[in-house]
Amino acid sequence: GKRNMDALSEEEKKLFPLKTVKSVISLFESILKRTAEPDLALLSIIVGCIENTLTCNQQIVSGAKSTVLTATADETSEKHFAVPPVRKEDDFPEIEWPIVEALYIKFRAIIKSSVDLTQYGCPEFATRELVKKVSDVIWNTLTRSYYKDRAHLQSLYSYLTGNKLDCFGVALAVVAGCQVLGFDDVHLALSEDHAWVIFGLNGKETAEVTWHGKGNEDKRGQPVDAGIQARSWLYVSGNPVVCSRFTEVASLVSSINPSITATTDSLEVASLQQSLLWVLYDTSHLTRYPMALGNLADLEELSPSPGRCHCGQLFSQAIEVARRCYNNSHVYPYTYQGGYFYRNRMYKEALESWANAADAIRSYNYSREDEEIYKEFLEIANELIPFVMKVEGSGHSARSILKDSECFAHLLRFYDGICQWEEGSCTPVLHIGWAKPLVNTISKFDSQVRRHVVISCSEMAEEDTPAMKLPEGKAEFHRENLDANANQVVLPWPLTKEQEKEERLVDCYVGGKT
Numbered sequence: 460g461k462r463n464m465d466a467l468s469e470e471e472k473k474l475f476p477l478k479t480v481k482s483v484i485s486l487f488e489s490i491l492k493r494t495a496e497p498d499l500a501l502l503s504i505i506v507g508c509i510e511n512t513l514t515c516n517q518q519i520v521s522g523a524k525s526t527v528l529t530a531t532a533d534e535t536s537e538k539h540f541a542v543p544p545v546r547k548e549d550d551f552p553e554i555e556w557p558i559v560e561a562l563y564i565k566f567r568a569i570i571k572s573s574v575d576l577t578q579y580g581c582p583e584f585a586t587r588e589l590v591k592k593v594s595d596v597i598w599n600t601l602t603r604s605y606y607k608d609r610a611h612l613q614s615l616y617s618y619l620t621g622n623k624l625d626c627f628g629v630a631l632a633v634v635a636g637c638q639v640l641g642f643d644d645v646h647l648a649l650s651e652d653h654a655w656v657i658f659g660l661n662g663k664e665t666a667e668v669t670w671h672g673k674g675n676e677d678k679r680g681q682p683v684d685a686g687i688q689a690r691s692w693l694y695v696s697g698n699p700v701v702c703s704r705f706t707e708v709a710s711l712v713s714s715i716n717p718s719i720t721a722t723t724d725s726l727e728v729a730s731l732q733q734s735l736l737w738v739l740y741d742t743s744h745l746t747r748y749p750m751a752l753g754n755l756a757d758l759e760e761l762s763p764s765p766g767r768c769h770c771g772q773l774f775s776q777a778i779e780v781a782r783r784c785y786n787n788s789h790v791y792p793y794t795y796q797g798g799y800f801y802r803n804r805m806y807k808e809a810l811e812s813w814a815n816a817a818d819a820i821r822s823y824n825y826s827r828e829d830e831e832i833y834k835e836f837l838e839i840a841n842e843l844i845p846f847v848m849k850v851e852g853s854g855h856s857a858r859s860i861l862k863d864s865e866c867f868a869h870l871l872r873f874y875d876g877i878c879q880w881e882e883g884s885c886t887p888v889l890h891i892g893w894a895k896p897l898v899n900t901i902s903k904f905d906s907q908v909r910r911h912v913v914i915s916c917s918e919m920a921e922e923d924t925p926a927m928k929l930p931e932g933k934a935e936f937h938r939e940n941l942d943a944n945a946n947q948v949v950l951p952w953p954l955t956k957e958q959e960k961e962e963r964l965v966d967c968y969v970g971g972k973t
């Protein structure tokens with residue numbers, strides 16, 4: 460029969476007006492089941508409409524209409540403990556199909572009327588010029604100047620009703636625009652703080668389509684090779700999440716932002732995002748998307764879904780994926796997990812996660828556009844770890860982490876990762892502001908633990924000694940108060956970059972096992 464040219468099937472249209480999370484879930488499930496090319500513009504408009512209606516036109520009213528779960532949070536507890544955001548329970552807005560359809564038609568009209576495909580030779584695969592043209596169409600229809608970091612600017616609903624997009628939103632809009640033009644080879648590539656597109660035969664080409672950060676000239680139209688060669692974290696050494704249409708749906712769901720104010724979330728929007736992420740998880744579209752897994756884990760920590768795995772397993776799964784599929788070049792899976800341990804006062808585990816995060820950053824060169832991860836490590840080193848030292852300060856109990864040599868090892872590995880990150884970079888990382896908390900933290904550890912500090916350095920020439928000098932010669936960590944046949948923890952000191960390149964073999968063993 461006639462191919463249904465509509466974006467939705469008849470029964471999907473019957474789900475409108477959307478009034479509940481359940482109806483949106485049913486809609487997404489139906490679309491994900493029926494097509495290999497879910498329509499990004501349509502889905503972004505729908506979730507954007509719900510999010511913006513529930514978070515942007517808010518008056519916090521008291522009384523029957525809205526129940527506000529209050530959580531008292533003074534400054535310290537706010538920063539250091541899992542203080543659930545204040546959440547408002549409010550009615551789901553009625554999302555009418557004609558409104559959504561009108562915006563969807565508007566987006567298609569903007570794209571089709573602005574790009575004359577005959578000018579590009581109606582190619583089978585997208586070309587750099589065509590991708591750049593779609594980026595220009597979005598770019599030139601944005602409001603001249605607005606606060607780019609504001610929340611709720613990531614969806615096509617924001618673009619179509621307010622001509623505003625954040626940097627991720629521009630990249631998603633370009634991919635959605637190329638989908639409207641019929642180029643199913645154009646896909647989103649996601650690093651931990653930037654987005655670009657891949658296109659062409661075998662997805663071999665890359666192109667910048669949006670800006671990054673503040674005060675950086677945009678590189679739209681250029682390939683991303685330079686960023687990869689520069690070893691900057693922003694380009695994750697060429698290990699981005701390369702999306703399919705389904706992982707692009709996962710990215711627009713993951714970018715849903717439930718916040719109404721800095722301390723208030725919309726319960727409905729958070730619940731919608733959590734349920735949609737589970738739909739994508741169950742259809743295996745989060746399998747290679749560590750940040751979406753971390754996002755889902757955070758939501759599960761706040762509001763565990765009955766019958767689902769514990770959030771800790773999702774954090775671990777994200778780390779496994781980052782190690783297996785992305786050459787351990789992603790940092791956020793470890794800081795997601797470290798943040799979870801920290802909020803739940805599991806400080807030894809947190810130190811290990813943060814040391815693992817430092818191991819992930821160590822082979823990068825710090826570049827000027829890597830500020831986001833710099834701020835992440837700065838907060839861990841100068842706020843979170845000092846707080847751990849303070850609360851563990853008593854240290855009188857034999858089980859205090861200040862007497863635990865493995866904790867001290869994690870701490871040293873954390874700082875050394877940052878030192879090696881700085882090594883060979885044009886931009887310095889550490890400065891005097893880091894030194895005071897570092898000295899304060901290291902000196903908090905029991906002298907018995909420090910006295911036995913032993914770092915086994917890989918066989919390296921003098922000039923390769925790591926930036927942070929430690930007592931010369933061999934030694935090993937003695938785990939205090941261990942049973943008679945105590946193992947020793949000997950950590951091979953990581954190779955410098957030069958040595959990593961030479962791939963010199965280094966004996967490494969822990970607890971006597973080789």
Ligand SMILES: CC1(C)CN=C(N2CCN(c3ncnc4sc(CCF)cc34)CC2)S1
Nearest residue numbers: 627649650651652653654713750791794795
């Ligand atoms: C451990 C954390 C500080 C907690 N939240 C974090 N993020 C929140 C969610 N983030 C994300 N979540 C899903 N997908 C993406 S794609 C992308 C790069 C810009 F396009 C960022 C990002 C970014 C990282 S890292």
